[in-house]
Amino acid sequence: MRKSVKKIIAVILACLMLVALFACGDKKTGGDTIKLGWMGSLTGDQAAYGTCESQTLKMLVEEKNAAGGILGRQIELICYDTKGDAQEAVNVAKRLCAQDKVCAILGPNASGQCIAIQSVLDQYKVSDMSTVATNEKVTVQDGKLKEYNFRVCFLDPQQGKIAGTFVYDNLKFDKAAILYDVNDDYALGLKDNFVKVFTAKGGTIVDEEGYTAGDTDFTAQLTKIKEAGPQIIFTPIFYQDFIMIHKQARTLGIDLPMLGGDGCASEVLFDAADAVDGSYVINHVSLVDPAGDGFRAQYAERWNGAKMELNGYMAHDAFVLWCAAVEKAGSDDPQAIADAYCQVEVDGMAGHIKISSEDHNPVGKSGCVERIDGKNKTYIFETYIAAD
Amino acid sequence: MDAQYYLQQLVNGICLGGMYALMSVGYSLVYSIMNFSNFAHGGVIMVGAYVGFFALTALHVPFLVAFLLCGLGSGLLAIIIERLVYSPLRKRHAPSLYFIISAMGASIFLENFVIATIDGTPRNYPTIFSNSINIGGLSLGVDSLLMIIVSAVSLLILMFIIQKTKIGLAIRACSYNEKAGTLMGINSSLVIFVVFLMGGILAGFAGMLYGMRFIVKPTIGQVTNKSFVAAVFGGLGSLPGAIVGSLLLGIMEIFVASINSNLRDLFVYALLILVLVIKPSGLMGKVVEDKA
Amino acid sequence: MFSWYYIEGILIQSCYTLLIVLGLSILTGYTGMFSFGHAGFVCIGAYVSVVCTMAFGLPYWLALLIAGLASMLLGAGLGKITLGLKGDYFCIATLGVGEAIRLIFNNLQLSWTARGKVFLLDGAKGIASIPLYTTFGKALLIVAVFLTATALLMNSKHGRSMLAVREDELAAQMSGINTFRSKMLAMCMSALYAGIAGGMLAHYFGYLQPKMFLMTKSTEYTIMVIFGGMGSITGSVLGTVLLCALPELLRAVGDWRLVFYGLAVIIIMIVRPKGLMGGKELPVGKIIRAIGGLFAGKKKDLPPPDSGTDPGEEAQV
Numbered sequence: 001m002r003k004s005v006k007k008i009i010a011v012i013l014a015c016l017m018l019v020a021l022f023a024c025g026d027k028k029t030g031g032d033t034i035k036l037g038w039m040g041s042l043t044g045d046q047a048a049y050g051t052c053e054s055q056t057l058k059m060l061v062e063e064k065n066a067a068g069g070i071l072g073r074q075i076e077l078i079c080y081d082t083k084g085d086a087q088e089a090v091n092v093a094k095r096l097c098a099q100d101k102v103c104a105i106l107g108p109n110a111s112g113q114c115i116a117i118q119s120v121l122d123q124y125k126v127s128d129m130s131t132v133a134t135n136e137k138v139t140v141q142d143g144k145l146k147e148y149n150f151r152v153c154f155l156d157p158q159q160g161k162i163a164g165t166f167v168y169d170n171l172k173f174d175k176a177a178i179l180y181d182v183n184d185d186y187a188l189g190l191k192d193n194f195v196k197v198f199t200a201k202g203g204t205i206v207d208e209e210g211y212t213a214g215d216t217d218f219t220a221q222l223t224k225i226k227e228a229g230p231q232i233i234f235t236p237i238f239y240q241d242f243i244m245i246h247k248q249a250r251t252l253g254i255d256l257p258m259l260g261g262d263g264c265a266s267e268v269l270f271d272a273a274d275a276v277d278g279s280y281v282i283n284h285v286s287l288v289d290p291a292g293d294g295f296r297a298q299y300a301e302r303w304n305g306a307k308m309e310l311n312g313y314m315a316h317d318a319f320v321l322w323c324a325a326v327e328k329a330g331s332d333d334p335q336a337i338a339d340a341y342c343q344v345e346v347d348g349m350a351g352h353i354k355i356s357s358e359d360h361n362p363v364g365k366s367g368c369v370e371r372i373d374g375k376n377k378t379y380i381f382e383t384y385i386a387a388d
Numbered sequence: 389m390d391a392q393y394y395l396q397q398l399v400n401g402i403c404l405g406g407m408y409a410l411m412s413v414g415y416s417l418v419y420s421i422m423n424f425s426n427f428a429h430g431g432v433i434m435v436g437a438y439v440g441f442f443a444l445t446a447l448h449v450p451f452l453v454a455f456l457l458c459g460l461g462s463g464l465l466a467i468i469i470e471r472l473v474y475s476p477l478r479k480r481h482a483p484s485l486y487f488i489i490s491a492m493g494a495s496i497f498l499e500n501f502v503i504a505t506i507d508g509t510p511r512n513y514p515t516i517f518s519n520s521i522n523i524g525g526l527s528l529g530v531d532s533l534l535m536i537i538v539s540a541v542s543l544l545i546l547m548f549i550i551q552k553t554k555i556g557l558a559i560r561a562c563s564y565n566e567k568a569g570t571l572m573g574i575n576s577s578l579v580i581f582v583v584f585l586m587g588g589i590l591a592g593f594a595g596m597l598y599g600m601r602f603i604v605k606p607t608i609g610q611v612t613n614k615s616f617v618a619a620v621f622g623g624l625g626s627l628p629g630a631i632v633g634s635l636l637l638g639i640m641e642i643f644v645a646s647i648n649s650n651l652r653d654l655f656v657y658a659l660l661i662l663v664l665v666i667k668p669s670g671l672m673g674k675v676v677e678d679k680a
Numbered sequence: 681m682f683s684w685y686y687i688e689g690i691l692i693q694s695c696y697t698l699l700i701v702l703g704l705s706i707l708t709g710y711t712g713m714f715s716f717g718h719a720g721f722v723c724i725g726a727y728v729s730v731v732c733t734m735a736f737g738l739p740y741w742l743a744l745l746i747a748g749l750a751s752m753l754l755g756a757g758l759g760k761i762t763l764g765l766k767g768d769y770f771c772i773a774t775l776g777v778g779e780a781i782r783l784i785f786n787n788l789q790l791s792w793t794a795r796g797k798v799f800l801l802d803g804a805k806g807i808a809s810i811p812l813y814t815t816f817g818k819a820l821l822i823v824a825v826f827l828t829a830t831a832l833l834m835n836s837k838h839g840r841s842m843l844a845v846r847e848d849e850l851a852a853q854m855s856g857i858n859t860f861r862s863k864m865l866a867m868c869m870s871a872l873y874a875g876i877a878g879g880m881l882a883h884y885f886g887y888l889q890p891k892m893f894l895m896t897k898s899t900e901y902t903i904m905v906i907f908g909g910m911g912s913i914t915g916s917v918l919g920t921v922l923l924c925a926l927p928e929l930l931r932a933v934g935d936w937r938l939v940f941y942g943l944a945v946i947i948i949m950i951v952r953p954k955g956l957m958g959g960k961e962l963p964v965g966k967i968i969r970a971i972g973g974l975f976a977g978k979k980k981d982l983p984p985p986d987s988g989t990d991p992g993e994e995a996q997v
Binding site for chain 3: 488501610616650660
């Protein structure tokens, strides 16, 4: 190619980029709307959860707007993808607070992300109501309450207790092994609490194996676990790893059931229905409770037969709570809404919700354990266990 | 810990090594002929995994057909990349640095193109080979066995083609000196075409088998980093070396993982640095001089 | 349109990224070697600087300096063992080192009490609550200092030696240049820059995690260098500003950003391997060089980096 042609191409490239630089960013300044922000994993390993949350919220906001909105104003829902990354979550939070100027944020679905955005929330005094972030540090760290972090779900200490109780009291197992992601706050918190409760009851942890997020081969750890002879394997991880671990375990001839936390229940599990059949998951609500039929049907109708994930229920509860808080505050001032969160009570899909002003966590939650039915691709309800 | 346990870990290591082998053979092939590191190989493997996945779930074709489609799809992609990205550079005798950079660019393009068009959510293959084989108390999955078999068979076929056929002779000639090869009447474009096609087909198989055994997501191209280390360890430029290096790496990695799983990746990269510092040509690789 | 807080954030990020890219550009553009693991140096710098400020209570500037030196030490060590390798192998080695550094920090668990507070370095969860010392003013100052320093260096004997090594190593050696020393200098400089940038990064985000230094980050820096043009200071500035500021503003098409980058790299390598600036500097550069010339005492003008030996451009038709 001639030099002159190349120069022209180079200049065009540069111009294109400059144009792109200025062509974007003209935000539609809506009329008199109330801006609600949402962030979560729309892509990446937990995409199923984030997608369900955002779709549920869109559905609920449409419904509410059709009924007249809130405080006589329409709700504008702004959703961003955190890609499951804490750093991205911080960027997104900054954008929601500084740029879009939302009055409150719902989500994100992961503890790690919630913890990361704390400083942004504190700076802008915008509240965040998390749907399924269960790590203790999300609302209280080192004894200090985080002013703008809230949640509608139970905590890992409670979940660990539910897990330990279920394995020892319900299943009557006293030998358990653990396989978990050593770098994930969620997995660590859950594991520690399980160990505490289980051993206190008299159980023994025969083996504890770790892996790093991103690993796909678990054969080394599983072989070691098999050698130790547990009756059940506790896996406080997310559904994608849950699937892979099951597949590899079955290949290695390990037929033990496994118990997963609230990060494991997902429709995606049934991609490997044979492998996960017979294992258990802990959840915030029963995924097969008939009381939720209407909600599930509404979601399926709105989103082309899509199936509801756990996050949908929690997103629903967070939204209902937010609506109540806005009505109580009487305005869309972020600080007023944050204050109002602790003053309202609602009935959600996951039971009655009242946020404690001491630790910004819901009071009196319980969890349910369900067994995976691989053949019918559904869950079998086992039991409810009180979180406290 | 009895012998059974260690033997099982050994089997696990061989299975893991089999996976690295399948990925590194195609990569080592291109290096041995073209003398540059095809970083885009990972991307081609990843695309192969997706092709297989959609063939099985969207088109509902039987397994063997999907398998062949994978190979073809990836082979085609490899050739396209060669024609569009490497050919122009080769024609103007660009320094090998440019090739590496372009390869990197291609790899980034592939990975993010898939993320942008399909999305980054992982996908699971429908279970086809969920059974495992049990020999004397040792278990290994059929999918792992398949990987080992396919790598071994591919190696044999490749060695046969390169050593015993006319096109293989042409390939070998061009790997020493492309200009001289063309002077002898060899169509170097055809030679390169064949090399990349073979590498691409292998990548496709590797991708599909990886997807079946583990998972399908846009970032699996980065798993090939380890198979890449295996190729260096075994000796870049040597096909048997790639297999040997892969198996050894797999076994060592599993044993490190059984002690402390968090050290496995670090071990692999430490090995890479060690190899490069002590003996860059690896176990069985050819030594390439810079300027005589 | 955009709040100042938001823009300031982007500018600060551009500043320290520019520093990294500048360092990388020196390594690549002036010595022809490519590093695919530069994020590793940034990582070291970041962690060392945080240890300095949080555990030992040192002032920000001192911490940055120590961080840079630590990085430089690592660069020197790395250079000693890998600079003898052939081009390809060098790239692979840097890739390995970059990943190895990240993985080491992934597994490192340190905790000690200093000055009455517990200091925790927690493996992959990193370090949190880092004091936010990096402001736009400071960042700009640091960048300005380094830009000038780089320009001065490039006009000195050392700079010309590095250029010679890039153009033809064998010939440079025969001219009496100690190629190993030139390459080492480039390596150490780029590591120093990366280390200091790491310190700035850590004190801007307020938290640090090894996964902020993945290989993808190294490749992003690489792309910026290629974009602007290897061995061009203004090219580095341009490349960074465009590719660092752009992603934040183009958040809507975020996924396609890297697709575009990958494609752009390929196109640039084929069409205009010298990058946007073509290895040349803006007239601004000439002014800086003139000042540099004054300092160096010689009034000779430096030949532009791409004189004559353009590989396969027009010569071999």
